[in-house]
Amino acid sequence: MRLRTLTLAAASGTALLAAGLLPAHASAAPESVREGTVSAADLLAKVTSCSQISNGMYKTDDETSATVPVCGKNGAVFWKADMDIDCDGQRTANCNEDRDPWYQDDTAFHQSDGKPLNAETLPYVVVPSTSSIWNYANAGIKGGGVVAVIYNNKVEYAVVGDTGPSKIIGEASYATAKALGIDPDPETGGAESGVTYILFKNSKVSPIESHSAAVSLGDQLAKQFIASN
Numbered sequence: 001m002r003l004r005t006l007t008l009a010a011a012s013g014t015a016l017l018a019a020g021l022l023p024a025h026a027s028a029a030p031e032s033v034r035e036g037t038v039s040a041a042d043l044l045a046k047v048t049s050c051s052q053i054s055n056g057m058y059k060t061d062d063e064t065s066a067t068v069p070v071c072g073k074n075g076a077v078f079w080k081a082d083m084d085i086d087c088d089g090q091r092t093a094n095c096n097e098d099r100d101p102w103y104q105d106d107t108a109f110h111q112s113d114g115k116p117l118n119a120e121t122l123p124y125v126v127v128p129s130t131s132s133i134w135n136y137a138n139a140g141i142k143g144g145g146v147v148a149v150i151y152n153n154k155v156e157y158a159v160v161g162d163t164g165p166s167k168i169i170g171e172a173s174y175a176t177a178k179a180l181g182i183d184p185d186p187e188t189g190g191a192e193s194g195v196t197y198i199l200f201k202n203s204k205v206s207p208i209e210s211h212s213a214a215v216s217l218g219d220q221l222a223k224q225f226i227a228s229n
Helices: 008-017 040-044 176-180 211-228
Strands: 070-072 076-086 124-128 146-151 154-164 171-173 191-200
Touching: 008 040, 008 171, 040 146, 040 191, 076 154, 076 176, 076 211, 124 191, 154 171, 154 176, 154 211, 171 176, 176 191, 191 211
Parallel strands: 076 171, 124 154
Antiparallel strands: 070 076, 076 191, 124 171, 146 154, 146 191
């Protein structure tokens, strides 16, 4: 679970711009690249309007206002937010106490062998902990559920792998960010905006640690989502 402040994020972006390393409208991910057969454009066309199912709004970071609703569609829920980097779970070369000031050695949901998930290798998404704002379980969202994460015209399939703060939304694993061309550094990386998360109801990848299984099921569910909305 990562609680980034706006000050840190802004400072990082300013430093890169000053160094000439990052244009003002940087696009790290290549266009028209996706997992499965459903395009980002086709998925995004189905989430242009929001039928709010949350009882309130979420913040994207500690210092921001609450502006992000959870929205309902046939067969899915979705939100549009930023992406903070979750490096929790198994200790790896890039996910550990030295690389991540907020590192925790566990995840809410575990692999089939009982171990925490591996944030560096497994694309997973963080859902807000249950609160008066929203209860993800009541909406048909469960650990191991499939998520289509869309950023910069790219689709990445992930699983629901961890829970985060009850009032903050917009977080995914190191591996998710890296696959989407987002800086995965747990302290300074992430995306400030432009990330869409579509969570398919009553879905479950088995085993949860199989990314190929997530892609296969995700592609099937994405097609159903397009057809039913």
